[in-house]
Amino acid sequence: MRTMTDTASSRTTQLRVLALAGGIATVASTFLSWTYTAEFPGDLTVYGYPGGLQVLTLTAGLLIALFALSALGVKGLRWLTPTGSTKALQLFALGALATTWFTVIAIAVELGGVVNLEPGGFVAAVATVIPVVAAFLLPDDTRKATRPKELPSWAEILIIVAAFAIGLFVFTYGIDTEYAELFTGYLLTVGFAATALFRAGLIARLNGLTTKYRMIAVSAAFVAAAAFPFTQNTDQFTLIAVNILIFATVALGLNIVVGLAGLLDLGYVAFLGVGAYTAALVSGTTASVFDVHFPFWAAVLTGAVVSLIFGVLIGAPTLRLRGDYLAIVTLGFGEIFRIAVGNLDGVSGPRITNGPNGVPNIPDLNFFGYNFGESHTVLGFELGSYANYYLLMLLAMILVVIVFSRAGNSRIGRAWVAIREDETAATAMGINGFRVKLIAFALGATLAGLAGTVQAHVQHTVVPEMYVFAGPVPPNSAFLLAAVILGGMGTISGPLIGASLLYLIPAKLQFLQDYQLLGFGIALILLMRFRPEGLIANRRAQLEFHETDQLDVPDDKPGAGVSTAKAGA
Structure with a gap:
């Protein structure tokens, strides 16, 4: 031996x-x-x-x-x-x-x-x-793994x-x-x-x-994240990083609705559009029908508040629905928003959004004399316009992360999880399901609107085609939902990683533009088979998807057949 x-x-x-x-x-x-x-x-x-x-x-x-x-x-x-x-x-x-x-x-x-x-x-x-x-x-x-040596x-x-x-x-x-x-x-x-x-x-x-x-x-x-612009000589790749942050921030807001509250929202990108259009219309551009020019902080608050109002108006009559019915209604809302802003051109409807032409020539932000459209030297490094917007969007994402973590660990966060797991049982325990879901819906809409206000100034234009359910360029509702599912629902780092991958891969591999949905569909299938909890697993989801055999009894004990059958199932 x-x-x-x-x-x-x-x-x-x-x-x-x-x-x-x-x-x-x-x-x-x-x-x-x-x-x-x-x-x-x-x-x-x-x-x-x-x-x-x-x-x-x-x-x-x-x-x-x-x-x-x-x-x-x-x-x-x-x-x-x-x-x-x-x-x-x-x-x-x-x-x-x-x-x-x-x-x-x-x-x-x-x-x-x-x-x-x-x-x-x-x-x-x-x-x-x-x-x-x-x-x-x-x-x-x-x-x-053994306990590591204390350092x-x-x-x-x-x-x-x-x-x-x-x-x-x-x-x-x-x-x-x-x-x-x-x-x-x-x-x-x-x-x-x-x-x-x-x-x-x-x-x-x-x-x-x-x-x-x-x-x-x-x-x-x-x-580490703030140091990224200082590693770049030009704005060529910084623009990609800015869009990744926008995409990731919106995905994190959607994670409140889908990951914590369990509400399948297929029209979430519309709230991003509400914030972007609101900021564009009050930005002082000559293409706006409103002769106003709000300062940056006022434009951000206006975009967030208008998105909040839309979230409440859409959520109040629809959140009594569940499952597929709710998904269909939110999908309809997303399409209604795109069609509505395309028709508000003064011909098919009131002249507000300039219809298919959108709102162009949105000026760069100017915050306390700091023009985001100009290059600035910081610590001996020259930061271009997109580097400025990158740092601004990084601060916005940190705010969203703080809101998500605080809300998820609060009493309302635990109520969201209870509703997600079993709404009937949660209601029986005294949780007001409708009110709790409406808060999640409104908070998610507000965070999306916040990101939209920055997106409008980064892109310098907003058009209806930017806010569709599925399209070749993210963010859109399908990509946002895929980012949350791929990254890991109910986590903070999961949607951030999922959004980064889903934006970066098409941006770097241009030949995949026509096959993006096919590729993401295959990725979702593989993920459901091998890692259903997502790339970054929520502990609760990981325990649910990967059952252990801790309760199995030996074959020579009573009930062994039942235990074996459970393990086989």
Whole structure:
């Protein structure tokens, strides 16, 4: 028996060494030329200097080697795998394989055959197979994470700061990618790497630290987000970041309605339009029928209040409906809003919104003499107009996050969750279901209107086509709902991540414009199958969707058949 155990242990060690060798070979392959022509984006023709997609393969190879060393028990690296190394190694190896083979295939397809590959490309393709084979032959060593070693407070705070700094670097690298091939490889590498870190238990460890030092973690997150404009030389990608923040803020407002209160709202984008049109009409533009020019703070309050009024007016007669009936009514409201603002042109109806032409030439915001449309030098860095709006929208999103977190943890928040879980039972316990749902609907509308006021000035125009149920350009109701579901209903970070992905992917991969809904539909199906609680799981939803067998009884005990049947179901 002991000999068999020693043999198995020796085989495991050999496979981990093989995975390490594969990771090193993968890294080495990136210093070779993969193709002989610079026509492929990134110029992969240089020896000794990785470029473009080779950098992603290099990163994946380094991670494979690092976690293989941790699996081998190298002192100082064991903390990398608190819940086991096998699953993490498998995912890192798959990430390297996917990125490298995508690059090799893209070279062959775009340049006209495998003849365009240099020996380095074939070496990389073979080298990335080695760690995959080794990792999948390893026995599963998943274990329960032990209590981490207590570190000094300064060290734990430093880890939190480093984690957010790395997050900023990864996000900046992705948004700054200049061609579709590099962004696709970036998605593959980051997707597999994030999943691997989760399976290794590092994400859980980091969550524990951020919970322990909550205020420091929140401050670090804000500083990292605010630092993004200072990493950009132009406004080219800052505009994408501004729109991501607008999309994410509106998605977080929808999360109150859908994620907390459980109300399926398919016309939520109309409230964004109400806030945008209101701000546009009082902005002082010559295209407005109202000869008024509100200051910034008054325009924001006006847009939020008008959206609140519309939320109450729409919610009061409709929130007595449930389920699909409520969804149909809200869908109708969204379409009515789009058609109505398209007809208020002085011909089909009163002249208010200029109909299909919308309200153009919306001036830039001017707040206490700070013109958001002009470049400003801050801390030695020149910030363009979109960088100004980015920082403003970041403050608006922080306000929405505070409102969401405070409301979700309050008495009214618990009432929303009770209504979402079982409205009949909640009503029987004394909760006024209609009033509670109306508050959620009105609050969500207000937050959407707040984001709309900033969007109007960022886009400098508002037209009816910007506020549809489904269209090629987010935000729209379908994309907002998908962001909440994909990210994780009832959480704060879930919709933010979901909105970022759903906006960034179409913005960087232009060839997917005509297939966005198909892609998101497939993503939703896969998510429902493998992670129904969303990318960032709400603890309650995670327990509901992933039943445990804690109550199962042994087969030799009475009732074992019932327990087994339950587990099978």
